[in-house]
Amino acid sequence: MFDLRRSDVALLQAVSDHGSLHAVERGGRMTQSSASRRLIKLERRLRTPLVSRSSTGTELTEAGHALLHAGRRLVGAIDFAMATSHHRTDTRERLPVVQFAVGTERAYGMGRDLADRFPEAVFDVVPGDSRDVWQRFERYAVDAACGWETTRRPGLRRSEALVRTVVDEPQWVALPRDHPLARQETLDLHDLADAEWVATVGGDACDDQGWAFSLLSPAPRVSFTVRSQSAALELVGRGYGVALVSPLSPEPEHDLSLVLRPLRQRLVRRLTLAVDPLVVPLTLAHELCTWLRYGYAQRAAKRNPVYAASASFPPLAEGPGRPLRARPEAGASSPGARGPLPVLLSELHWTGPDSDSHFEAEHLHLLRVIDRIGSLNRAAATLLVTQPALTRRIHRLEKGCGLPLVYSTARGTSLSAAARRLLDCTGPAESRLDELVGRMRQIAAAQSAGVPAASPIGAPIAPPATASPAASRAAACADERSNSVSASVNPPARQGPGRCRERSAGR
Template structure:
């Protein structure tokens, strides 16, 4: 125990020395071990410091000290404490999400480069943050929890904002639409999963001259007042639909947000487009009519494949599609009387894959219960890679060569993977271990960017001042 604690102290000294040479890069990563991330997670879940101490297997005073140390390391308060309670600050919530993603990416990089498996995510996240262009029905959230074991944290945004949040690493998935085939309109690595082939109808005031027709043509409506929202890539839905039909965009077209567009439609001041996934408004003063041109758009679920396993994303997309189809059948039965819509509904319903039992989306990778790489392990490997040999790395870490070799050998045994190449010329990292470290650099950069953003925002609002705890004088005897 003493040797282990001494080694930990020596490693911390090495981290501090590295931080002196490269402050922005290391000071954020160093304190965030898996145990300390679990501490922040416990604060976010319960808020009572005594319960946090129980969950993390530490004492109340140790919890306070560890939280203070995290605040100092990041340079901004991650928790807001008072008495025996604590809760995460805005920066703390962001850092918790960034830390979860960082360690998830580390596990994935180890699975890919060290263990030689594919680059798909191994395990599903406990909570999936998703931005949607339409509020997800409660049934989707409940079904995801019941059948997939997945908790959804849903944000409702415009299509442009949803894609921007995915591109900015604020969410791990986005449910959005595009005109044409599913695509991935962000630089971040994403994978698209088809939800629905989404036909559009027109919403007319009930007293409109064409409201009595079963079908209407876009050409007959070009001179009318229209309202539309902006989609991904700043596309205006109504304008693009007219252009796809070979017609110029309506001259009287108002482009606005989704909520304002609904209000304009409800008042009957303009007409707009709706669909099974975007029904806009239902009101006695409005009617829905099919369009002769049969315009369509594609709704998709875009996910980060390093966070969300492929099979899980496919089943989540199927759940979302099923909910839209059920809502369409319940609210728009009048359209189902038309043969075209009835055929479309039957085709889309027949394509929905079935769901499987919870946990079936997990693929083989690191053996269950195997040790996972933590921050200090990463810095040990980095030291060997940076200095080229065990001898030089041990000297920089101020420990003996044999102690560093034993430590990495123990890590190899715990992981069940080879990390070192031993030869008469010396000892160095294996090729897979080096590739893993290169992937680590990219993941760490994202983590640091999130931390520095949190710190800069909070400092702009209120400069951070570490809490100084002073011993209270004992009450004098009377």
């Protein structure tokens, strides 16, 4: 197991929050030079850069954000097990708090609908446009995300995430009602080459609009630029041009001055749901995707019945997947008759290095070795320490956390119930950290061997190919020539094999 300490997690968190090592020194945890040395040590152990330094400050790389997320998960799981050691309920009776990033257009009122439909989790809805949604998910700031992505701009690169396609939505064109092409049922994009456009900059539709403009020659004329589809629809209704919008864009009820028409060219954007399987179970993710599809179909039938009845409408679920939860009535049950509440489980509720917890991630490995071997003597040999030193270390841990961890039996040494519960709570987070560290080292090994590693940290990397014996001997000769002190700066372009054999024989 990789030894990631609480101070390392706090250091990465400070760099992520403030973008500078000065903040770590101002916080009083360590000096700037000590923080820099610790980061360099972490990077050498992982063989992967964790921070990028520039004139504007210090930022975490993709690997740094991934390591911070895995470390927070593990430290939070340890603190959860320690804080709930008195909890007599089953460890499975937990209520996860899921940070859910969604688009701004569907965030309003979504929290109550999620609470009614999925009582086994609490969804903390974080609104934003699609760029912010995927950026939050890529940097492990949220546990789940639902947003738009296009073929020109894939929104997700985390391979360990569970990804589900909610719907593939074609883009439509909004025109003024008195436009000459408004009477046609379907429009061709080239028929709008001479029209003036209302362009949407930023947000979800920017890439789709840029792709549509690239298909027109010469470049279309843009009369005005806005940042939202609602403003674009308002300008189209006033006669300032045409705009590329979603077929579910609500038409103004008080103003029927515009129409929506489909395109023959299929400009599709995809609504994608991505979840962290460590937080959101697979069954819950599947039911959440089904519920989102049903909600899209309901909105389409209400806002644009023509689109919902067209052949281009994607096949979606007919039902929401599960019935609504019945809300408890006021005064139906007395407070005394209520059972024990489930334990809240959230990554945000982790304790920093200033807490009284003496338990580190390396101590989990110690307990797992003792549990696997069943003897302190043999476990000490495996851990490369003496048996008295291991005993003293366990006593210090028990005194620090206030819980018995091991006890002696006739057959050897066994873990206590509190220690087994600790390993059970931290198992998934520990496995996630080990997988991440192994993936980082595999990518570093592939890059050092000359294999191009274009995939991100979350993508698997194939092992490097084994070189042939002839290539290995040639590489050995080349290394020997480069390490020789008497080698010339510009060696001859062609070297005979006899020179290598002579040096080998001389040694």
